[in-house]
Amino acid sequence: MEENLGLRERKKLATRMALYEAAVRLAAERGAENVTIDAIAEAAGVSRRTFTNYFANKEEVFYYRDAYRMRRLCAAIRQQPGSDLWTVLTGAALELLTEAYRDADTSWITQRRLLHGDPNHLAHQIAAYTAIERELAGEIASRVTGPGAELRARVFAASFMTAMRTSVQYWIDHPETSLPDTFRTVAAMVAPKGS
Amino acid sequence: MEENLGLRERKKLATRMALYEAAVRLAAERGAENVTIDAIAEAAGVSRRTFTNYFANKEEVFYYRDAYRMRRLCAAIRQQPGSDLWTVLTGAALELLTEAYRDADTSWITQRRLLHGDPNHLAHQIAAYTAIERELAGEIASRVTGPGAELRARVFAASFMTAMRTSVQYWIDHPETSLPDTFRTVAAMVAPKGS
DNA sequence: CCCAAACTTGCACTTCCGGCAAGTTTGCAC
DNA sequence: GTGCAAACTTGCCGGAAGTGCAAGTTTGGG
Numbered sequence: 343m344e345e346n347l348g349l350r351e352r353k354k355l356a357t358r359m360a361l362y363e364a365a366v367r368l369a370a371e372r373g374a375e376n377v378t379i380d381a382i383a384e385a386a387g388v389s390r391r392t393f394t395n396y397f398a399n400k401e402e403v404f405y406y407r408d409a410y411r412m413r414r415l416c417a418a419i420r421q422q423p424g425s426d427l428w429t430v431l432t433g434a435a436l437e438l439l440t441e442a443y444r445d446a447d448t449s450w451i452t453q454r455r456l457l458h459g460d461p462n463h464l465a466h467q468i469a470a471y472t473a474i475e476r477e478l479a480g481e482i483a484s485r486v487t488g489p490g491a492e493l494r495a496r497v498f499a500a501s502f503m504t505a506m507r508t509s510v511q512y513w514i515d516h517p518e519t520s521l522p523d524t525f526r527t528v529a530a531m532v533a534p535k536g537s
Numbered sequence: 538m539e540e541n542l543g544l545r546e547r548k549k550l551a552t553r554m555a556l557y558e559a560a561v562r563l564a565a566e567r568g569a570e571n572v573t574i575d576a577i578a579e580a581a582g583v584s585r586r587t588f589t590n591y592f593a594n595k596e597e598v599f600y601y602r603d604a605y606r607m608r609r610l611c612a613a614i615r616q617q618p619g620s621d622l623w624t625v626l627t628g629a630a631l632e633l634l635t636e637a638y639r640d641a642d643t644s645w646i647t648q649r650r651l652l653h654g655d656p657n658h659l660a661h662q663i664a665a666y667t668a669i670e671r672e673l674a675g676e677i678a679s680r681v682t683g684p685g686a687e688l689r690a691r692v693f694a695a696s697f698m699t700a701m702r703t704s705v706q707y708w709i710d711h712p713e714t715s716l717p718d719t720f721r722t723v724a725a726m727v728a729p730k731g732s
Numbered sequence: 733c734c735c736a737a738a739c740t741t742g743c744a745c746t747t748c749c750g751g752c753a754a755g756t757t758t759g760c761a762c
Numbered sequence: 763g764t765g766c767a768a769a770c771t772t773g774c775c776g777g778a779a780g781t782g783c784a785a786g787t788t789t790g791g792g
Contacts, residue, residue: 465664
Protein backbone atom coordinates (compact mmCIF):
# COMPACT_ATOMS: atom_id res chain seq x y z
CA MET A 343 0.00 0.00 0.00
CA GLU A 344 2.28 2.77 1.21
CA GLU A 345 6.02 2.83 0.77
CA ASN A 346 8.98 4.53 2.36
CA LEU A 347 8.18 3.47 5.86
CA GLY A 348 10.42 2.37 8.67
CA LEU A 349 10.40 -1.16 9.95
CA ARG A 350 8.14 -0.19 12.78
CA GLU A 351 5.48 1.28 10.54
CA ARG A 352 5.66 -1.60 8.13
CA LYS A 353 5.21 -4.05 10.96
CA LYS A 354 2.17 -2.19 12.17
CA LEU A 355 0.68 -2.26 8.72
CA ALA A 356 1.40 -5.96 8.49
CA THR A 357 -0.22 -6.66 11.85
CA ARG A 358 -3.31 -4.68 10.88
CA MET A 359 -3.53 -6.55 7.64
CA ALA A 360 -3.00 -9.90 9.32
CA LEU A 361 -5.77 -9.17 11.78
CA TYR A 362 -8.07 -8.05 8.98
CA GLU A 363 -7.39 -11.11 6.90
CA ALA A 364 -7.71 -13.47 9.82
CA ALA A 365 -11.04 -11.88 10.71
CA VAL A 366 -12.41 -12.19 7.20
CA ARG A 367 -11.20 -15.74 6.82
CA LEU A 368 -12.69 -16.84 10.11
CA ALA A 369 -15.95 -15.10 9.31
CA ALA A 370 -16.11 -16.93 6.02
CA GLU A 371 -15.53 -20.22 7.78
CA ARG A 372 -17.90 -20.02 10.70
CA GLY A 373 -20.00 -16.94 10.20
CA ALA A 374 -19.30 -13.48 11.53
CA GLU A 375 -21.20 -13.96 14.77
CA ASN A 376 -19.14 -16.96 15.79
CA VAL A 377 -15.82 -15.15 15.56
CA THR A 378 -14.37 -13.95 18.83
CA ILE A 379 -11.59 -11.44 19.23
CA ASP A 380 -9.50 -14.16 20.82
CA ALA A 381 -9.89 -16.31 17.74
CA ILE A 382 -8.90 -13.50 15.40
CA ALA A 383 -5.90 -12.58 17.51
CA GLU A 384 -4.76 -16.15 17.73
CA ALA A 385 -5.16 -16.68 13.99
CA ALA A 386 -3.12 -13.55 13.37
CA GLY A 387 -0.47 -14.58 15.86
CA VAL A 388 -0.86 -11.75 18.34
CA SER A 389 -2.45 -11.40 21.74
CA ARG A 390 -6.05 -10.38 22.31
CA ARG A 391 -4.82 -7.22 23.94
CA THR A 392 -2.92 -6.30 20.80
CA PHE A 393 -6.08 -6.66 18.76
CA THR A 394 -7.76 -4.03 20.89
CA ASN A 395 -4.75 -1.79 20.44
CA TYR A 396 -5.38 -1.82 16.72
CA PHE A 397 -9.17 -1.88 16.53
CA ALA A 398 -11.59 -0.37 18.97
CA ASN A 399 -14.08 -3.17 18.51
CA LYS A 400 -14.67 -6.38 16.66
CA GLU A 401 -16.77 -4.78 13.97
CA GLU A 402 -14.17 -2.22 13.02
CA VAL A 403 -11.76 -4.82 11.73
CA PHE A 404 -14.22 -5.92 9.07
CA TYR A 405 -14.39 -2.42 7.63
CA TYR A 406 -10.68 -1.83 7.63
CA ARG A 407 -10.41 -2.13 3.87
CA ASP A 408 -13.50 -0.02 3.20
CA ALA A 409 -12.28 2.67 5.54
CA TYR A 410 -8.94 2.65 3.80
CA ARG A 411 -10.56 3.05 0.41
CA MET A 412 -12.70 5.85 1.69
CA ARG A 413 -9.75 7.68 3.12
CA ARG A 414 -8.11 7.42 -0.26
CA LEU A 415 -11.23 8.83 -1.82
CA CYS A 416 -11.11 11.80 0.50
CA ALA A 417 -7.47 12.34 -0.36
CA ALA A 418 -8.26 12.13 -4.06
CA ILE A 419 -10.94 14.76 -3.71
CA ARG A 420 -8.63 17.01 -1.77
CA GLN A 421 -6.15 17.07 -4.61
CA GLN A 422 -8.57 17.33 -7.50
CA PRO A 423 -8.64 20.98 -8.47
CA GLY A 424 -11.90 20.21 -10.32
CA SER A 425 -14.49 22.70 -11.27
CA ASP A 426 -17.83 21.02 -10.73
CA LEU A 427 -17.81 19.37 -7.33
CA TRP A 428 -20.43 16.72 -7.99
CA THR A 429 -18.55 15.60 -11.07
CA VAL A 430 -15.30 15.37 -9.14
CA LEU A 431 -16.96 13.37 -6.40
CA THR A 432 -18.75 10.92 -8.61
CA GLY A 433 -15.68 10.56 -10.78
CA ALA A 434 -13.52 9.61 -7.82
CA ALA A 435 -16.22 7.30 -6.52
CA LEU A 436 -16.48 5.57 -9.87
CA GLU A 437 -12.78 4.85 -9.88
CA LEU A 438 -13.03 3.45 -6.40
CA LEU A 439 -16.07 1.32 -7.09
CA THR A 440 -14.60 0.05 -10.32
CA GLU A 441 -11.56 -1.09 -8.39
CA ALA A 442 -13.70 -2.72 -5.73
CA TYR A 443 -15.84 -4.27 -8.45
CA ARG A 444 -12.78 -5.65 -10.15
CA ASP A 445 -11.29 -7.45 -7.17
CA ALA A 446 -14.66 -8.36 -5.77
CA ASP A 447 -13.57 -11.92 -6.51
CA THR A 448 -11.45 -12.16 -3.39
CA SER A 449 -13.66 -11.48 -0.48
CA TRP A 450 -15.55 -8.25 -0.67
CA ILE A 451 -18.95 -9.53 -1.74
CA THR A 452 -18.66 -12.64 0.36
CA GLN A 453 -17.84 -10.50 3.32
CA ARG A 454 -20.70 -8.15 2.67
CA ARG A 455 -23.18 -10.96 2.38
CA LEU A 456 -21.84 -12.47 5.56
CA LEU A 457 -22.26 -9.28 7.49
CA HIS A 458 -25.51 -8.50 5.78
CA GLY A 459 -27.86 -10.16 8.21
CA ASP A 460 -26.31 -9.03 11.45
CA PRO A 461 -27.88 -5.74 12.59
CA ASN A 462 -24.99 -5.09 14.90
CA HIS A 463 -22.58 -5.10 11.99
CA LEU A 464 -24.93 -3.00 9.97
CA ALA A 465 -24.77 -0.34 12.61
CA HIS A 466 -21.00 -0.23 12.52
CA GLN A 467 -20.85 -0.30 8.78
CA ILE A 468 -23.01 2.74 8.57
CA ALA A 469 -21.13 4.37 11.37
CA ALA A 470 -17.98 3.91 9.32
CA TYR A 471 -19.66 5.52 6.34
CA THR A 472 -20.86 8.36 8.51
CA ALA A 473 -17.43 9.06 9.88
CA ILE A 474 -16.28 9.49 6.31
CA GLU A 475 -19.28 11.64 5.55
CA ARG A 476 -18.17 14.09 8.20
CA GLU A 477 -14.66 14.23 6.89
CA LEU A 478 -16.03 14.72 3.43
CA ALA A 479 -18.41 17.44 4.55
CA GLY A 480 -15.48 19.35 5.98
CA GLU A 481 -13.59 18.94 2.76
CA ILE A 482 -16.53 20.05 0.71
CA ALA A 483 -17.29 22.98 2.98
CA SER A 484 -13.99 24.57 2.05
CA ARG A 485 -15.06 24.61 -1.58
CA VAL A 486 -18.61 25.77 -1.28
CA THR A 487 -19.39 29.44 -0.90
CA GLY A 488 -22.41 31.65 -0.82
CA PRO A 489 -25.45 31.73 1.46
CA GLY A 490 -26.13 28.59 3.46
CA ALA A 491 -22.75 27.21 2.47
CA GLU A 492 -22.36 24.90 5.40
CA LEU A 493 -25.81 23.39 5.11
CA ARG A 494 -25.31 22.89 1.41
CA ALA A 495 -21.95 21.26 2.02
CA ARG A 496 -23.52 18.83 4.43
CA VAL A 497 -26.37 18.01 2.09
CA PHE A 498 -23.83 17.49 -0.62
CA ALA A 499 -21.77 15.07 1.41
CA ALA A 500 -24.85 13.26 2.65
CA SER A 501 -26.28 12.89 -0.84
CA PHE A 502 -23.03 11.60 -2.13
CA MET A 503 -22.70 9.03 0.61
CA THR A 504 -26.30 8.01 0.07
CA ALA A 505 -25.49 7.34 -3.56
CA MET A 506 -22.52 5.19 -2.62
CA ARG A 507 -24.31 3.31 0.07
CA THR A 508 -27.49 2.72 -1.89
CA SER A 509 -25.79 1.60 -5.05
CA VAL A 510 -23.49 -0.86 -3.27
CA GLN A 511 -26.39 -2.20 -1.28
CA TYR A 512 -28.59 -2.59 -4.33
CA TRP A 513 -25.86 -4.15 -6.37
CA ILE A 514 -25.20 -6.76 -3.71
CA ASP A 515 -28.85 -7.74 -3.86
CA HIS A 516 -29.06 -7.46 -7.66
CA PRO A 517 -25.70 -8.21 -9.25
CA GLU A 518 -27.14 -8.38 -12.76
CA THR A 519 -26.23 -4.75 -13.40
CA SER A 520 -22.57 -3.85 -12.85
CA LEU A 521 -21.69 -1.84 -9.80
CA PRO A 522 -20.31 1.14 -11.71
CA ASP A 523 -23.45 1.32 -13.85
CA THR A 524 -25.67 1.08 -10.81
CA PHE A 525 -23.76 3.89 -9.19
CA ARG A 526 -24.05 6.10 -12.26
CA THR A 527 -27.81 5.63 -12.27
CA VAL A 528 -28.18 6.39 -8.59
CA ALA A 529 -25.80 9.33 -8.66
CA ALA A 530 -27.85 10.92 -11.42
CA MET A 531 -30.98 10.57 -9.33
CA VAL A 532 -29.66 12.01 -6.10
CA ALA A 533 -27.55 14.86 -7.46
CA PRO A 534 -28.57 17.72 -5.15
CA LYS A 535 -29.98 20.98 -6.43
CA GLY A 536 -28.31 24.24 -5.63
CA SER A 537 -24.78 23.04 -6.10
CA MET B 538 -50.05 6.40 23.43
CA GLU B 539 -52.19 3.49 22.34
CA GLU B 540 -55.53 2.59 23.82
CA ASN B 541 -57.71 -0.49 24.08
CA LEU B 542 -55.04 -2.75 25.43
CA GLY B 543 -55.22 -5.42 28.05
CA LEU B 544 -53.56 -5.00 31.40
CA ARG B 545 -50.61 -7.04 30.26
CA GLU B 546 -49.93 -4.87 27.26
CA ARG B 547 -50.39 -1.68 29.21
CA LYS B 548 -47.95 -2.87 31.81
CA LYS B 549 -45.40 -3.67 29.17
CA LEU B 550 -45.79 -0.23 27.68
CA ALA B 551 -45.41 1.27 31.12
CA THR B 552 -42.25 -0.70 31.81
CA ARG B 553 -40.75 0.31 28.48
CA MET B 554 -41.57 3.91 29.18
CA ALA B 555 -40.21 3.73 32.71
CA LEU B 556 -36.95 2.29 31.42
CA TYR B 557 -36.73 4.93 28.73
CA GLU B 558 -37.38 7.75 31.14
CA ALA B 559 -34.99 6.40 33.72
CA ALA B 560 -32.32 6.09 31.06
CA VAL B 561 -32.76 9.64 29.83
CA ARG B 562 -32.86 11.05 33.33
CA LEU B 563 -29.73 9.25 34.39
CA ALA B 564 -27.95 10.25 31.22
CA ALA B 565 -28.82 13.87 31.90
CA GLU B 566 -27.47 13.59 35.42
CA ARG B 567 -24.18 11.83 34.89
CA GLY B 568 -23.64 11.66 31.15
CA ALA B 569 -24.60 8.84 28.85
CA GLU B 570 -21.35 6.96 29.20
CA ASN B 571 -21.65 6.66 32.95
CA VAL B 572 -25.02 4.98 32.88
CA THR B 573 -25.01 1.23 33.28
CA ILE B 574 -27.89 -1.09 32.50
CA ASP B 575 -28.05 -1.97 36.17
CA ALA B 576 -28.55 1.64 37.10
CA ILE B 577 -31.33 2.11 34.59
CA ALA B 578 -33.08 -1.05 35.69
CA GLU B 579 -32.82 -0.11 39.32
CA ALA B 580 -34.11 3.38 38.66
CA ALA B 581 -37.05 1.92 36.77
CA GLY B 582 -37.75 -0.59 39.50
CA VAL B 583 -37.10 -3.77 37.54
CA SER B 584 -34.26 -6.24 37.35
CA ARG B 585 -31.35 -5.93 34.99
CA ARG B 586 -32.56 -9.09 33.29
CA THR B 587 -35.88 -7.46 32.55
CA PHE B 588 -34.13 -4.55 30.89
CA THR B 589 -32.51 -6.90 28.41
CA ASN B 590 -35.89 -8.48 27.78
CA TYR B 591 -37.13 -5.13 26.56
CA PHE B 592 -34.10 -3.68 24.84
CA ALA B 593 -31.36 -5.55 23.06
CA ASN B 594 -28.70 -3.13 24.24
CA LYS B 595 -28.13 0.01 26.20
CA GLU B 596 -28.20 2.26 23.17
CA GLU B 597 -31.57 1.09 21.96
CA VAL B 598 -33.38 2.48 24.94
CA PHE B 599 -32.28 6.00 24.08
CA TYR B 600 -33.89 5.78 20.67
CA TYR B 601 -37.12 4.32 21.88
CA ARG B 602 -39.04 7.54 21.35
CA ASP B 603 -37.48 8.22 17.96
CA ALA B 604 -38.21 4.71 16.80
CA TYR B 605 -41.76 5.10 17.96
CA ARG B 606 -42.18 8.34 16.05
CA MET B 607 -40.71 6.77 12.96
CA ARG B 608 -43.05 3.84 13.15
CA ARG B 609 -45.90 6.28 13.32
CA LEU B 610 -44.54 8.03 10.28
CA CYS B 611 -44.50 4.77 8.36
CA ALA B 612 -48.05 4.10 9.42
CA ALA B 613 -49.09 7.58 8.34
CA ILE B 614 -47.58 7.04 4.92
CA ARG B 615 -49.30 3.71 4.57
CA GLN B 616 -52.68 5.30 5.01
CA GLN B 617 -52.14 8.43 2.93
CA PRO B 618 -53.69 7.72 -0.43
CA GLY B 619 -51.64 10.67 -1.69
CA SER B 620 -50.78 11.37 -5.24
CA ASP B 621 -47.22 12.63 -5.26
CA LEU B 622 -45.11 10.43 -3.07
CA TRP B 623 -42.41 12.95 -2.21
CA THR B 624 -45.05 15.43 -1.12
CA VAL B 625 -46.73 12.84 1.07
CA LEU B 626 -43.44 11.87 2.66
CA THR B 627 -42.22 15.35 3.37
CA GLY B 628 -45.64 16.34 4.59
CA ALA B 629 -45.72 13.55 7.12
CA ALA B 630 -42.15 14.28 8.12
CA LEU B 631 -42.94 17.94 8.66
CA GLU B 632 -45.76 17.04 11.01
CA LEU B 633 -43.45 14.76 12.90
CA LEU B 634 -40.61 17.22 13.11
CA THR B 635 -42.92 20.02 14.12
CA GLU B 636 -44.15 17.87 16.98
CA ALA B 637 -40.60 17.00 17.99
CA TYR B 638 -39.64 20.66 17.64
CA ARG B 639 -42.51 21.71 19.87
CA ASP B 640 -41.74 19.44 22.81
CA ALA B 641 -38.03 19.73 22.32
CA ASP B 642 -38.14 21.54 25.62
CA THR B 643 -38.38 18.36 27.61
CA SER B 644 -35.44 16.27 26.73
CA TRP B 645 -34.98 15.66 23.06
CA ILE B 646 -32.28 18.18 22.29
CA THR B 647 -30.59 17.66 25.60
CA GLN B 648 -30.53 13.98 24.91
CA ARG B 649 -29.22 14.42 21.42
CA ARG B 650 -26.44 16.67 22.56
CA LEU B 651 -25.59 14.18 25.26
CA LEU B 652 -25.31 11.33 22.84
CA HIS B 653 -23.68 13.49 20.23
CA GLY B 654 -20.07 12.86 21.11
CA ASP B 655 -20.19 9.14 21.68
CA PRO B 656 -19.41 7.27 18.43
CA ASN B 657 -20.91 4.12 19.81
CA HIS B 658 -24.24 5.82 20.22
CA LEU B 659 -23.91 7.31 16.78
CA ALA B 660 -23.74 3.84 15.31
CA HIS B 661 -26.91 2.79 17.00
CA GLN B 662 -28.73 5.96 16.14
CA ILE B 663 -28.00 5.45 12.51
CA ALA B 664 -28.87 1.80 12.77
CA ALA B 665 -32.26 2.84 14.07
CA TYR B 666 -32.71 5.21 11.16
CA THR B 667 -31.63 2.54 8.72
CA ALA B 668 -34.06 0.00 10.05
CA ILE B 669 -36.80 2.49 9.34
CA GLU B 670 -35.37 3.19 5.92
CA ARG B 671 -35.82 -0.44 4.98
CA GLU B 672 -39.37 -0.50 6.20
CA LEU B 673 -40.00 2.68 4.30
CA ALA B 674 -38.39 1.34 1.13
CA GLY B 675 -40.75 -1.62 1.24
CA GLU B 676 -43.70 0.68 1.70
CA ILE B 677 -42.58 2.90 -1.11
CA ALA B 678 -41.83 -0.01 -3.40
CA SER B 679 -45.48 -0.95 -3.42
CA ARG B 680 -46.34 2.44 -4.84
CA VAL B 681 -43.65 2.86 -7.42
CA THR B 682 -44.05 1.24 -10.81
CA GLY B 683 -42.24 1.22 -14.11
CA PRO B 684 -38.71 0.25 -15.06
CA GLY B 685 -36.19 0.08 -12.23
CA ALA B 686 -38.97 0.41 -9.71
CA GLU B 687 -37.15 -1.22 -6.84
CA LEU B 688 -33.99 0.77 -7.27
CA ARG B 689 -35.99 3.96 -7.50
CA ALA B 690 -37.92 3.03 -4.38
CA ARG B 691 -34.69 2.53 -2.49
CA VAL B 692 -33.20 5.76 -3.71
CA PHE B 693 -36.39 7.47 -2.70
CA ALA B 694 -36.35 6.08 0.81
CA ALA B 695 -32.66 6.77 1.19
CA SER B 696 -32.99 10.36 0.00
CA PHE B 697 -35.86 10.95 2.33
CA MET B 698 -34.00 9.58 5.33
CA THR B 699 -30.99 11.64 4.34
CA ALA B 700 -33.14 14.72 4.43
CA MET B 701 -34.45 13.89 7.88
CA ARG B 702 -31.09 12.97 9.29
CA THR B 703 -29.21 15.89 7.82
CA SER B 704 -31.74 18.50 8.82
CA VAL B 705 -32.00 17.28 12.41
CA GLN B 706 -28.25 17.10 12.67
CA TYR B 707 -27.75 20.55 11.22
CA TRP B 708 -30.44 22.05 13.34
CA ILE B 709 -28.91 20.65 16.50
CA ASP B 710 -25.67 22.38 15.56
CA HIS B 711 -27.36 25.56 14.33
CA PRO B 712 -30.62 26.15 16.18
CA GLU B 713 -31.05 29.67 14.81
CA THR B 714 -33.28 28.39 12.00
CA SER B 715 -36.32 26.39 13.09
CA LEU B 716 -36.24 22.66 12.52
CA PRO B 717 -39.23 22.57 10.18
CA ASP B 718 -37.73 25.33 8.05
CA THR B 719 -34.40 23.56 7.92
CA PHE B 720 -36.10 20.40 6.83
CA ARG B 721 -38.02 22.18 4.09
CA THR B 722 -34.80 23.59 2.69
CA VAL B 723 -33.00 20.28 2.77
CA ALA B 724 -35.93 18.32 1.37
CA ALA B 725 -36.07 20.66 -1.61
CA MET B 726 -32.40 20.06 -2.28
CA VAL B 727 -32.41 16.28 -2.12
CA ALA B 728 -35.71 15.55 -3.86
CA PRO B 729 -34.72 12.74 -6.23
CA LYS B 730 -35.23 12.93 -9.96
CA GLY B 731 -37.29 10.35 -11.75
CA SER B 732 -40.01 10.10 -9.17
C1' DC C 733 26.54 0.18 22.00
C1' DC C 734 23.00 2.17 24.58
C1' DC C 735 19.00 4.69 25.77
C1' DA C 736 14.41 6.43 25.16
C1' DA C 737 10.31 5.87 22.89
C1' DA C 738 7.12 2.79 20.95
C1' DC C 739 4.92 -1.52 20.93
C1' DT C 740 3.31 -6.09 22.92
C1' DT C 741 1.53 -8.79 26.37
C1' DG C 742 -0.68 -10.68 30.58
C1' DC C 743 -3.61 -9.53 34.34
C1' DA C 744 -7.38 -7.66 36.73
C1' DC C 745 -11.70 -5.50 36.58
C1' DT C 746 -16.13 -3.78 34.92
C1' DT C 747 -19.80 -4.28 31.90
C1' DC C 748 -22.67 -6.45 28.51
C1' DC C 749 -25.70 -10.00 27.05
C1' DG C 750 -27.95 -14.27 26.51
C1' DG C 751 -29.62 -19.19 28.26
C1' DC C 752 -31.97 -21.49 31.70
C1' DA C 753 -35.13 -22.66 35.35
C1' DA C 754 -37.87 -21.36 39.15
C1' DG C 755 -41.26 -18.16 40.69
C1' DT C 756 -45.08 -14.83 39.71
C1' DT C 757 -48.82 -12.57 37.17
C1' DT C 758 -52.36 -12.33 33.62
C1' DG C 759 -55.99 -13.90 30.45
C1' DC C 760 -59.48 -17.00 29.74
C1' DA C 761 -62.71 -20.78 29.92
C1' DC C 762 -65.63 -23.09 32.78
C1' DG D 763 -64.33 -17.76 41.70
C1' DT D 764 -61.37 -21.47 40.44
C1' DG D 765 -57.88 -23.37 37.86
C1' DC D 766 -54.81 -23.76 34.18
C1' DA D 767 -51.79 -22.37 30.41
C1' DA D 768 -49.25 -18.83 28.56
C1' DA D 769 -46.69 -14.83 29.34
C1' DC D 770 -43.62 -12.25 32.09
C1' DT D 771 -39.97 -11.43 35.79
C1' DT D 772 -36.07 -12.56 38.15
C1' DG D 773 -31.63 -14.54 39.83
C1' DC D 774 -27.80 -17.13 38.60
C1' DC D 775 -24.35 -18.45 35.56
C1' DG D 776 -20.86 -18.14 31.91
C1' DG D 777 -18.78 -16.26 27.78
C1' DA D 778 -17.15 -12.29 25.65
C1' DA D 779 -16.05 -7.30 25.08
C1' DG D 780 -13.32 -3.54 26.26
C1' DT D 781 -9.85 -0.74 29.11
C1' DG D 782 -6.17 0.74 32.54
C1' DC D 783 -1.85 -0.64 34.28
C1' DA D 784 2.71 -2.38 34.73
C1' DA D 785 5.82 -5.25 33.39
C1' DG D 786 8.70 -7.03 29.26
C1' DT D 787 10.42 -6.55 24.36
C1' DT D 788 11.67 -4.30 20.01
C1' DT D 789 12.99 -0.32 17.17
C1' DG D 790 15.29 3.99 15.82
C1' DG D 791 18.82 7.25 16.54
C1' DG D 792 22.71 9.17 18.65
